[in-house]
Amino acid sequence: MGAICVVGTQWGDEGKGKIIDYLARNADVIVRYQGGSNAGHTVIVDGKKFVLHLVPSGILWEGKKCLIANGVVVDPETLLKEIEDLRAEGVESKGRLFVSDRAHVVLPVHKLLDAASENNSTTLKLGTTLRGIGPTYGDKVLRRGVRIADLINGRSLRAALERNLTHANAVLEKVYDMPPLDIGRTYEQYLKLGDLLSDYVVDGVEWLHGALLAGERVLFEGAQGTLLDVDFGTYPYVTSSNASVCGLGTGTGIPPRYVEKVIGVAKAYTTRVGEGPFPTELKDALGEHLRKRGSEFGATTGRPRRCGWLDLVALRYAVMINGVDRIALTKLDVLNGLSTLKVCVGYAYGGRVYRSFPADLSVLQEGEPIYETLPGWDELGDAKTLEQLPQAARDYIAFIERSLGVPVEIISLGGERAQTITVPE
């Protein structure tokens, strides 16, 4: 009855979509528990590329059930479009996709406020995805959010929108000098969206506990990454949810003891999109090479991702927070052809060496990374086992395992399902 959780260990974009898709074949139920349509999980099936923002990646396996649990913030228009796009590709969600009635709803005003805050010279620019994520979670915590349960009940939708928009309109007008939104029109629009979504809505807590009690194998799909977690990430340059495994309990209503195994997804190098500290960033031709070779452009926004060496200080921190049992190492092939590789094992700052990931952003922004240099390799070919990888690649993996104290179980050498090595226990 133990569940598996797949979580990002860096700043997101680790390749979780592919790993979840790979593991979903052995699951019955796949669950998103935090984040929203800021996520872009890319899965390639038989050469066809799918980018999923809200629907769990497991939907691409026939017969699997998927839940968008209460910790996710749901933009109904985006979700309905994603369902339609999947349908156009022959993937039917009805009867297999479920949405928790406790999930919060992203409203148009949340996207307006996200953009207004990003474009305002007096507020901190974070480089958000502009999907309204921060303002929606903000309203949830400030107790003026709108839940899916409200969407499908006209009376409570009216009350929830009055509560929300009365305040939000004042902010739009007085802080940002923008016109207010019409509450009546938003009500009509969201009532319709609620109607279209109503077939998918369930009591997520009962639904998921029922699945677990029935012995179904559950796979939790983390979005973003631990270093973007609102509590443990590089605050304030983070997203607004608990993107580590810590979001799972509050995001689903499932007690932590149900999680039997945590798989931490780590890219063989590091990327970050948006603002914020990134100690191992390469601002030179090598960074550009990784960006090109790794197609490092945002799946949601198309923005170029910042690229750099693997940071084992950050990774060790993520392993601790998530209780990572096994690592899934992705995009190892992107490092092909580099004669040497560097991995960061500490930061030097203010006459001190930091071996643990600090809360103080100055260390991350101004500190000098301390690197170990390892030999590179030419080609990984189409290796199917660890033994078929070149010795230098195996040494790179062994170095990571030793540094983290956690075995690498999955190695991804490309986007296709077949380009994956599972290392036996």
Ligand code: IMP
């Ligand atoms: P937000 O989640 O849109 O509010 O953005 C906050 C920060 O998280 C920004 O730096 C975004 O670029 C980053 N972010 C949000 N979602 C993702 C993701 O799925 N992958 C990578 N970065 C993300």
